[in-house]
């Protein structure tokens with residue numbers, strides 16, 4: 001295992017951490033966490049909203065059951081948010097941990113997490129899902145989120161404070177300059193290094209960095225012979241290997257992966273344990289990966305000019321998944337499309353395209369978008385039929 005150099009109560013923070021949001025079942029949670037213990041993956045990031053089915057069945061209760069008798073082996077983190085999961089404050093949702101705006105509410109949330117996890121204290125408590133400055137400011141208001149958590153920290157309910165969200169590098173700097181946080185969790189992966197300056201600033205200030213979405217939301221979570229051939233001289237064996245090695249090569253950064261099986265834990269541990277790349281090698285891998293994607297028959301530059309679509313289709317994201325599937329032969333891209341088709345409202349239902357042509361008249365690359373929507377459905381139709389049949 002590679003390590004970040006940080007440690008908490010004698011427990012080292014490895015370059016691989018467990019995001020507790022994708023467990024399929026309570027039983028699988030036990031198996032995944034046992035594999036993490038074997039690989040020295042100790043940081044567990046859970047929330048009240050992950051895998052939520054009921055107060056008795058959710059990520060926190062499953063993790064609580066899995067760590068029974070070995071609590072001290074793990075760096076345990078829970079969280080709640082001032083936001084509604086998006087850019088604004090919504091209606092107080094204690095079950096899932098959203099829109100928490102008062103010191104009393106945050107206290108209830110911390111106590112709920114302790115109860116569900118069956119522990120007396122947490123290692124980390126996090127201000128969660130902070131994507132916009134307004135929800136961060138909300139947390140700092142007198143009588144609000146921060147006041148409540150600092151009181152709970154003084155009373156020993158948790159030891160360290162962290163913050164997570166999709167804010168940009170400048171906003172991350174503002175978080176760190178409050179001096180309140182010992183850890184940040186932000187998106188950072190081979191396709192998005194826009195927060196690198198914020199990450200470097202965190203390192204300078206001794207703040208640990210957890211990289212969210214290291215596999216681009218699972219998109220790079222399967223083998224790709226095309227990618228392995230293209231990057232063979234860099235020692236890349238799969239898309240997952242490339243993506244995790246990239247993130248883990250940055251000093252002090254731990255890749256937060258939502259692993260669902262012991263096999264994934266072992267494979268990911270092997271990937272982060274490989275020889276770290278230099279910054280130059282990271283740039284080279286990134287450059288060649290982008291060049292490979294540039295060989296697509298229809299290159300979408302994700303400019304977004306085609307939007308909005310009257311049928312609410314997320315055209316750039318659908319085309320991205322199509323290219324990953326075709327060009328990199330990534331089974332995970334097809335799987336991601338099917339999951340999004342099923343769960344993400346209308347935005348990935350490419351068969352809703354009316355061929356109205358509104359998007360095509362706005363596309364600077366002249367892409368035949370309506371034809372490509374049909375092409376996506378044709379190539380992935382079989383999989384969708386199987387998923388639709390699943391109760």
Ligand code: SF4
Pocket residue numbers: 308309310311312313315352353354355356357358359360369370373
């Ligand atoms: S052609 Fe299809 S994808 Fe394009 S705007 Fe019309 S409905 Fe949306």
Ligand code: SF4
Pocket residue numbers: 299300301302303304305306307315316319362363364365366367369
């Ligand atoms: S306008 Fe064309 S290139 Fe830009 S996001 Fe839409 S499809 Fe892609």
